Amino acid sequence: MLVTNIPGHDRVGEFMSDQLESVEDFRIRARAWLSENMPKLDPAKEYNTNRVADREWVEHRALxxxxxxxxxxxICFPKEYGGQGLSPAHQAAFTEESVSYEMPLRLNVPSLSICSGMLLDMGSEEQKQxxxxxxxxxEMILCQFLSEPSGGSDLAGLLTRAQRDGDTYIINGQKCWSTFAYAADFATCLVRTDWDAPKHRGLSMIIVPVHDDATHLQRVRMVDGSEEFCEEFFTDLVVPAGNLVGTENDGWTVGQRQLFYERQAVGGGSPYVSGQPPTRGGSSATVEEVARAVGKDKDPATREIVGWQSALDTVNHQLIKRITVGMASGEYPAMASSMMRLAHAEIPQHKMDVMLDIAGDEAVTSVVGGDGYLRSVGVQFLMRQGASLGGGSSEMSRNMISERVLMMPREMAADRDVPFREVRRGR
Ligand SMILES: Cc1cc2nc3c(=O)[nH]c(=O)nc-3n(C[C@H](O)[C@H](O)[C@H](O)COP(=O)(O)OP(=O)(O)OC[C@H]3O[C@@H](n4cnc5c(N)ncnc54)[C@H](O)[C@@H]3O)c2cc1C
Incomplete structure (x- = not known):
């Protein structure tokens, strides 16, 4: 029997189950190792907060x-690059066993699940090593430099430029919304290398150092006080030409692969995510917990809302499973990851809305100075729009589902075959 690797992936079928340690043997080995080596979750500590303390990065690197x-x-990365060469079923078993331990969750997204996934598929041997x-x-944390102030949805319209100069590229421009860039070492950066080609055909993906004298990085303070986002300004940043991923001007292909892994990670179906956030405290409060906390758990109307949300959560969970299996078997195209991505925006947003309805105004007023469930509900509501933007917006997901999964006619694009230099840009 085949144990498939990554949905829609070239290496599907790489793992033959009879060549691998059985999932049950692996689980027993993992359980013993975890209990001897990893710190147990501390009941006194608050997990899942939007504010990531700098010391957390040090701890997670160490973990x-x-x-x-x-x-x-x-676990699902090949052994030759430091992984374990095992299957998603082994990863799922490890995640189940690790729920009561501290895990390096901050490194899951984007470093391992998105950037590393892309590099495994598209990087040179040296880049992978x-x-x-x-x-x-x-040893390293990776992040993504894709979005720019002129627009994230129109990614192929980006303006940051890289000029080839002998064995180097010289990069100028600006990126924004880079999650956790301040804590990262390198970024996969999409740049324009040919201004005479149409917009999708003049891009290149280049690995750049995040911290360099030629890069001014600043953190963006959000309304809840968190600073996960950064923006970067490059002035003649010089990187070796060997940092080019794939071929020059074929960055759209590389970027598409990265976005595939992003949709998969954001949608909850990545095989490269290890461990799951603790189910208490911070942003993981359930609708039921909030109803109880505000004394509405006996109220029939509230109970109906709680039941409805629980059904939606079950649908989301099953959808992820179904699409993951469908992509792995080839029944669905890789773009079907947009369906997971869309559900993972709509359903959590519904949850944030009903939690606010149940919690009432106090959730809003406790954002500043409050604590516990109420503050968590208020903060999540303020951040609700991020769920349908990060990893590509819901509108873009719908476009992809209609054009690339249902094969409906493509959206009109006036700039499709026009040299990028001649494309009119807004001011
Ligand atoms: C939590 C989070 C994490 C992120 N992390 C990163 C990161 O690590 N690195 C990075 O580079 N970026 C990151 N981003 C940025 C993200 O990729 C962009 O926000 C996203 O691509 C949307 O781009 P935009 O914000 O520029 O919105 P815009 O592109 O300006 O879009 C604004 C609105 O218009 C809609 N719209 C645009 N074009 C169309 C169209 N043709 N048809 C219909 N509707 C349209 C959009 O769907 C959206 O609702 C992150 C964003 C969030 C929220």
């Missing part, structure tokens, strides 16, 4: 190094 030393890092192994071993 990833521990997993690596113990042979449990990068350096950056993929670096990310799996906990």
């Amino acid at each position: 990833q190094k521990k997993l690596f030393a113990g042979g449990f890092a990068g 350096t950056y993929l192994r670096g990310a799996i071993s906990g």
Whole structure:
């Protein structure tokens, strides 16, 4: 029987189950190792907060190094790059066993699930040995430099430029909304290398150092006080030409692969995510918990809302499973990951809305200075729009489902075959 690797992926069928340790043997081995090596979750500590303390990055790097030393890092990545060469079923077993331990969750997205996934598929051997192994071993953290102030949905319209100069590229421009860039070491950066080609055909993906004298990075303070986002300004940033991923001007193909992994990660179906957020505190409060906390758990109308949300959560969970299996078997195209992505925006947004309805105005007033469930509900509501923007907006997901899954006619684009230099841009 085939144990497939990644949905819609070239390496489907790479793992033959009879060549691997059985999932049950692996689970027993993982359980014993976790209890001897990983710290137990601390009941006094608050997890899942939107505010990520700088020390958390140090701790999570150390935890990833521990997993690596113990042979449990990068469970679904190939062994030659520091992974374990095991299947998603092994990963799922490890995640189940690790729920009561502290895990390096901050490294899951985007470093491992998005950037490393893309590099595994598109990177050169040297890039995989350096950056993929670096990310799996906990030595490096990777992030994404895609969006720009002129627009994230129109990604192919980006303006940051890279000029080839001998064995180097010189990069100028600006990126924004880069999640956790301040804590990362390298970024996969999409740039324009040919202004005479139509917009999708003049792009290149280049790995760049995040911290460099030629890059001014600043953190963006959000309304809840968190600073996960950064923006970067490049002034003659010089990087080796060997950092080009794939071929020059074929960056759209590389970027598409990265976006595939992003949709998969954001949609909850990535095989490269290890561990799951603790189910208490912070942003993981359930609708039921909120209803109880505000004394509405006996109210018939509230109970109906709680039941409805629970049904939606079940649908979301089953959808992820169904699409993951469908993509792995070839029944669905890789773009079907947009369906997971869309559901993962709509359903959590519905949850945030009903939680606010149940919690009432106090949730809003407790955003500043409050604590516990009420504050968490208020903060989540303020952040609700992010769920339908990060990883590509819901409108873009709908476009992809209609054009690339249902094969409906493509949206009109006046700039499709026009040299990018001649494309009219808004001011
Ligand atoms: C939590 C989060 C994490 C993120 N992390 C990163 C990161 O690490 N790196 C990175 O580079 N970026 C990141 N982003 C940015 C993200 O990729 C962009 O926000 C997203 O692509 C949308 O781009 P935009 O914000 O520029 O909105 P715009 O592109 O300006 O769109 C604004 C609105 O118009 C709609 N719209 C635009 N064009 C069309 C169209 N043709 N048809 C219909 N509707 C349309 C959009 O759907 C959206 O609702 C992150 C965003 C969030 C919220």
